[in-house]
Amino acid sequence: MKITIVAGARPNFMKISPIIRAIEKLQTPKSQISYRLIHTGQHYDANLSDTFFEELQIPQPNKNLNIKSGSQAEQTAGIMIAFEEELIENRPDFVLVVGDVTSTMACAITAKKASISLIHVEAGIRSGDLTMPEEINRMVTDSITDYFFTTSDIATQNLIKAGHSKENVFFVGNVMIDTLLQNLNRIKKPAFWDDFDLAPNQYYLLTIHRPSNVDEVNSFIELLMEISAHVEEMPIVFPVHPRTQQILLETKKDFPNFHFVEPQGYLSFIYLLKNSKAILTDSGGITEEASILDVPCITFRSTTERPETCDLGTNVLVGNDKKKISEAFQKLKNNQWEKVKNIPLWDGKASERIVEQLLRINYG
Numbered sequence: 001m002k003i004t005i006v007a008g009a010r011p012n013f014m015k016i017s018p019i020i021r022a023i024e025k026l027q028t029p030k031s032q033i034s035y036r037l038i039h040t041g042q043h044y045d046a047n048l049s050d051t052f053f054e055e056l057q058i059p060q061p062n063k064n065l066n067i068k069s070g071s072q073a074e075q076t077a078g079i080m081i082a083f084e085e086e087l088i089e090n091r092p093d094f095v096l097v098v099g100d101v102t103s104t105m106a107c108a109i110t111a112k113k114a115s116i117s118l119i120h121v122e123a124g125i126r127s128g129d130l131t132m133p134e135e136i137n138r139m140v141t142d143s144i145t146d147y148f149f150t151t152s153d154i155a156t157q158n159l160i161k162a163g164h165s166k167e168n169v170f171f172v173g174n175v176m177i178d179t180l181l182q183n184l185n186r187i188k189k190p191a192f193w194d195d196f197d198l199a200p201n202q203y204y205l206l207t208i209h210r211p212s213n214v215d216e217v218n219s220f221i222e223l224l225m226e227i228s229a230h231v232e233e234m235p236i237v238f239p240v241h242p243r244t245q246q247i248l249l250e251t252k253k254d255f256p257n258f259h260f261v262e263p264q265g266y267l268s269f270i271y272l273l274k275n276s277k278a279i280l281t282d283s284g285g286i287t288e289e290a291s292i293l294d295v296p297c298i299t300f301r302s303t304t305e306r307p308e309t310c311d312l313g314t315n316v317l318v319g320n321d322k323k324k325i326s327e328a329f330q331k332l333k334n335n336q337w338e339k340v341k342n343i344p345l346w347d348g349k350a351s352e353r354i355v356e357q358l359l360r361i362n363y364g
Contacts (some may be wrong), residue, residue: 001031001032001033001034001093001094001358001362001363002034002035002036002091002092002093002094002358003023003033003034003035003036003084003092003093003095003096003119004035004036004037004038004087004090004092004094004095004111004269004272005019005020005035005036005037005038005096006038006040006083006095006096006097006098006103006104006107007037007038007039007040007061007098007103008040008041008042008067008079008101008102008103008104008107009042009099009102009103010052010275011054011099011101011229011285012098012099012101012103012104012177013017013052013053013058013266014052014056014175014179014266014285015098015099015121015122015175015176015179016037016058016098016176017056017057017058017179017182018175018179018182018350018351019096019121019175019351019354020035020037020058020059021182021233021351021357022351022352022354022355023035025352026352026355026356026357026359030149031151031363033150033355033358033359033362034040036062036063036090036092037058037059037061037062038061038062038063038064038065038066038083038107039061039063039064039065040064040065040067040079040082040083040103040106040107041065041066041067041068041148042065042067042068042075042079042101042102042103043197051266052124052265052266053226053263054265055183055265055266055267056179056183056266060217062090063086065078065079065082065083065086066082066120067082072133073103074101074364075103076102076105076106076107079102079103079106079107079110080106080107080109080110083106083107083110083115084110084329086112087110087111087114087116088114089115091116092116093116093117093362094116094117094119094147094362095107095108095111095117095118095119095279096119096120096121096266097111097115097118097119097120097141098120098121098122099121099122100122100125100134100135100137100138101134101137102133102137103232104120104137104141105136105137105140105141108120108140108141108144108145109140109144112144113216116146117147118144118146119146119147119149119358120142120145120147120149121149121175121354122142122149122150122151122155122174122175123138123141123142123145123148123149123150123155123159123169123228124142124148124150124154124155124156124157124158124159125138125151125152125155125158125305125306126138126139126155126158126170126305127284127303127304128303129302129303130190131212132210132212134284135303135305137289138305142159142162142164144331145164145340146168147170147358147361148168148169148170149170149172149357150169150170150171150172151172151174151306151308151345151346151350152171152174152306152308152343153169153171153174153222154225154307154308154309154346155239156169156171158214161215170353170354170357171345172345172350172353172354172357173344173345173346173347173349173350174288174343174345174346174350174355175290175350175354176285176288176293176355177288177289177346177347177348177349178348178349178350178351179266180270180289180292180293180348181292181347181348182348183266183267183270184270184274186265186267186310187267187268187270187271188262188268188271189268189271190261190268190271190272192259192261196235196237196259198235198275199235200275201275201276201277202234202235202277203234203235203236203237203276203277204227204231204234204235204236204237204276204277204278204279204280205237205272205273205276205278205279205280206227206234206236206237206238206258206280206281207238207239207241207277207279207280207281207282207286208220208223208224208238208241208280208281208282208300209241209243209244209245209281209282209283210301212282212301213282213300213320214243214244214247215247217247217250219239219320220247221251221322223300224253224255224258225253225255226310226322226325226356227280227325228255228258230325230326230329231257231329233257234257234277235257235258235259236255236257236258236259236277236280237259237261238259238260238261239261239262239263239264239269239272239275240260240261240262240263241263242263245260245339247353248260270293272291273286273289273293273295274292274293274295276335277296277332278295278296278297278298278332279295279296279297279298280298280300281297281298281299281300282300283299284303284304284305284306285326287299287304287306287313287314287315288309288346290309290313290314290315291308291309291312291313291314291315291340291343292313292340292343292346294314294339294340295314296313296314296332297309297313297315297316297326298316298318298325298329298332299315299316299317299318300318300319300320301317301319302317302319303317304317305326308343312340312341312342312343313340313341313343314337314338314339314340316328325346
């Protein structure tokens with residue numbers, strides 16, 4: 001049983017790490033399961049790529065397609081051309097893609113056109129927002145997938161309602177949480193912690209990168225000023241995405257309580273998240289980690305593809321609504337934030353369930 005595993009961008013690396021670990025754990029002469037790891041190169045900055053391979057102990061890729069930057073169309077085309085060559089040279093029984101980045105969709109299409117069975121991990125999640133490139137990637141990938149592995153019952157039902165066979169949809173849990181729980185004892189204080197006099201529960205952690213929040217400079221700066229007003233004097237640690245850094249350079253506004261830092265490796269970022277008073281974000285995956293760590297999470301989006309983080313976790317959607325933002329910060333100040341409840345199968349064993357199911361699919 002030969003599986004080609006695809007990773008291309010930062011969110012992918014956290015998802016493939018426990019899957020690879022589960023495959024290696026279950027490798028026996030009887031199972032005859034092997035994998036080939038392909039890095040598309042979609043994220044090629046060392047802070048967004050290389051660091052994660054080192055920290056999460058992911059083996060070096062069998063091949064890096066080295067696609068790098070470009071428009072969505074350019075990246076998609078480049079990945080498809082290079083991945084097609086890879087599949088011709090090293091044809092697997094299955095191609096496994098994770099998440100919802102450009103690499104996910106591009107490699108999914110290429111695999112199906114080569115008549116190779118397609119596995120999608122984190123299938124079925126939907127935000128309902130077609131302005132998000134990720135939503136289009138999810139929909140296209142799921143429309144041609146053969147075997148679906150979901151993080152929640154809601155995602156499972158989304159796929160069944162779309163007409164996919166129940167027999168090919170497997171609710172296994174969340175591989176991101178596998179990675180989180182496997183590495184909690186390894187998280188490390190970032191180098192700037194003492195320089196900024198940071199202390200547990202005495203700072204906010206901010207991540208903003210979505211085009212809807214950062215591409216229009218005036219509205220982006222207005223959002224940062226709104227956040228600054230509500231946190232008062234408390235520090236805000238802001239690991240700045242490269243595309244966001246460029247936008248910040250275009251403004252001369254001063255944010256005295258902000259600490260702008262480089263993108264963090266996984267172990268340092270989780271340390272910052274775990275010890276923060278709250279995470280302020282527009283990410284999807286971070287809302288999952290915040291929920292399991294029971295850290296309050298304010299999300300600057302009006303929709304989410306992970307509703308369980310709102311229903312059972314610590315996540316609250318505020319969009320750019322000043323009233324909702326104000327109410328969320330008031331709840332924080334009054335210590336009225338909801339605690340995390342049990343989220344089914346987010347127990348650190350999702351990857352084991354995936355690999356065991358794949359063995360059943362292949363060998364019966």
